[in-house]
Amino acid sequence: MKKDVVIIVLLVLIMLFKLLDIVADFQLDIPAWHIAQEGVLVLLTVIATVYLSHDLMRRSRQVKILAQRLAKADKQIDNMTSQMRSARQEYSQAVSSQFATWGFTKSEQQVAFLLLKGLSFKEIAEVRQTKEKTVRQQASSIYSKADVDGRHTFCAWFMEDFIQEHNQDVATKAPANEAA
Known part of the structure; x- marks a missing residue:
């Protein structure tokens, strides 16, 4: 997830620098096709940033849900393990009792x-x-x-x-x- 955050931060920085470059290009009377090209790049960067941010949040929610399920499963396993220990002891006692009977x-x-x-x-x-x-x-x-x-x-x-x-x-x- 840290990698995703780094990528999003980099995309935001690229977007900001491109916006500053477009502003500077306006002041320098750069041809409109060049400004349009940089505008498209900024737009694509915005789309990629929004998509990655949304995906990162979705995966974070999924990880939290999975962590909760894992914790619940761990508790169930602990309960089953103690139940199995108890059942094993009861069974062992029943077997010992039968041995004594014989x-x-x-x-x-x-x-x-x-x-x-x-x-x-x-x-x-x-x-x-x-x-x-x-x-x-x-x-x-x-x-x-x-x-x-x-x-x-x-x-x-x-x-x-x-x-x-x-x-x-x-x-x-x-x-x-x-x-x-």
Whole structure:
């Protein structure tokens, strides 16, 4: 924007100097065609100055509006981030509560959380600094206590409510002929 202001100031200065030149030309009896030529240049400079000034003001208003929208979006993101943190904590507490209900040991709870995060047995063993065989045994114990047949069913158990809610939303929005 500073560049635009500089250009407008320069155009105004050119216009003023040209006007002074036209006044001087009148006093010196310069031919009319030369004065007309300089008059056209002054007119074009006026038009360019008005156009650029108008465009600069329009863009300034747009920038202010965008800045306000950006500030509003930032606030919404901050709110969503805190809501997501809160939801993550609630979900984590619900998962921990379910682990306690199933009677998982502390080690099994750690492995179960890492399974839910999608880590492989090898990765879990590295993170926990244990052998992969130990992690596999703990996973088998986890699946048995949770009464599921494997990792996918175990993970799906925690997603089922979310998926059912989504499926109900999809089912209520589906046309009648697709539901049949």
